[in-house]
Amino acid sequence: MFxxxxxxxxxxxxxxxxxxxxxxxxxxxxxxxxxVTYDVPRGKTTAILGPSxxxxxxxxxxxxxxxxxxxxxxxxxxxxVVGVSEKELLRIRRKFGVxxxxxALFGSMSLYDNIxxxxxxxxxxxxxxxxxxxxxxxxLVGLVAHLKKLPGEVSGxxxxxxxxxxxxxxxxxxxxxxEPDSGLDPVRVAYLDELVNTAQAETGAxxxxxxxxxxxxNRTAHYMGLLFRSKLVAFGPKEEMxxxxxxxxxxxxxxRARGPISMDEMAEGDSEDSGPAPASPGGGQAEPVGxxxx
Numbered sequence: 244m245f246x247x248x249x250x251x252x253x254x255x256x257x258x259x260x261x262x263x264x265x266x267x268x269x270x271x272x273x274x275x276x277x278x279v280t281y282d283v284p285r286g287k288t289t290a291i292l293g294p295s296x297x298x299x300x301x302x303x304x305x306x307x308x309x310x311x312x313x314x315x316x317x318x319x320x321x322x323x324v325v326g327v328s329e330k331e332l333l334r335i336r337r338k339f340g341v342x343x344x345x346x347a348l349f350g351s352m353s354l355y356d357n358i359x360x361x362x363x364x365x366x367x368x369x370x371x372x373x374x375x376x377x378x379x380x381x382x383l384v385g386l387v388a389h390l391k392k393l394p395g396e397v398s399g400x401x402x403x404x405x406x407x408x409x410x411x412x413x414x415x416x417x418x419x420x421x422e423p424d425s426g427l428d429p430v431r432v433a434y435l436d437e438l439v440n441t442a443q444a445e446t447g448a449x450x451x452x453x454x455x456x457x458x459x460x461n462r463t464a465h466y467m468g469l470l471f472r473s474k475l476v477a478f479g480p481k482e483e484m485x486x487x488x489x490x491x492x493x494x495x496x497x498x499r500a501r502g503p504i505s506m507d508e509m510a511e512g513d514s515e516d517s518g519p520a521p522a523s524p525g526g527g528q529a530e531p532v533g534x535x536x537x
């Protein structure tokens with residue numbers, strides 16, 4: 244429905260908030276993404292799946308301008324991302340909130356202060372106004388009773404919820420999820436999926452998820468895409484993807500050993516996939532865009 248070829252004219256559909264056009268990205272001689280083109284529908288949940296090492300994390304970083312592709316362009320709300328000035332790129336990034344795998348919380352701050360951090364850094368809101376926004380998002384993710392706790396005092400699931408609340412606190416148009424189920428058991432993944440659906444419905448924002456968890460995606464996504472060997476195999480509505488007869492799609496969705504996807508490809512780590520990671524304030528994982536002092 245939304246997938247197009249590189250030869251198509253650069254026309255961004257009205258219902259697309261992110262448009263990827265002919266994107267190619269490589270590190271040295273290793274090509275991670277090759278001629279990838281698709282549109283992310285506005286106000287829906289879209290998931291990009293694929294085996295480890297197929298460019299999922301690189302795709303996310305290219306979209307927000309942390310990595311520059313060798314070819315192609317990304318449009319966010321019709322505005323190009325590749326080749327623009329740093330000032331323009333920062334303006335575009337304000338449209339995003341990001342939930343990284345471990346929540347990327349400041350360990351020395353309470354959950355309340357972690358959620359409040361973007362408001363204090365990027366707005367002139369009073370502490371009274373900040374409290375209203377923090378409590379609103381904390382209630383949405385079910386954390387009101389735990390806001391005084393430090394990240395080290397709560398479970399992995401609570402860290403994810405706090406990270407989501409912080410990603411939402413500036414009311415961005417787009418929320419990016421980097422492997423949101425990482426480190427969670429199946430029950431907590433199911434709870435997180437319910438929360439993702441609730442948050443998307445209540446905010447009306449566009450949710451963009453990179454993952455390899457088929458079961459989770461089938462609970463949350465309206466649209467899906469599958470990356471394999473650096474290329475986009477298919478992209479479309481969830482129902483069409485689940486009914487597709489493509490052998491790569493069928494093998495990956497069914498989790499079968501036999502098919503075009505080999506054991507070596509499944510076993511490849513994400514060191515090539517993720518590319519160079521930006522440094523974080525605390526020396527660990529980078530803070531989400533719109534949260535750190537960008």
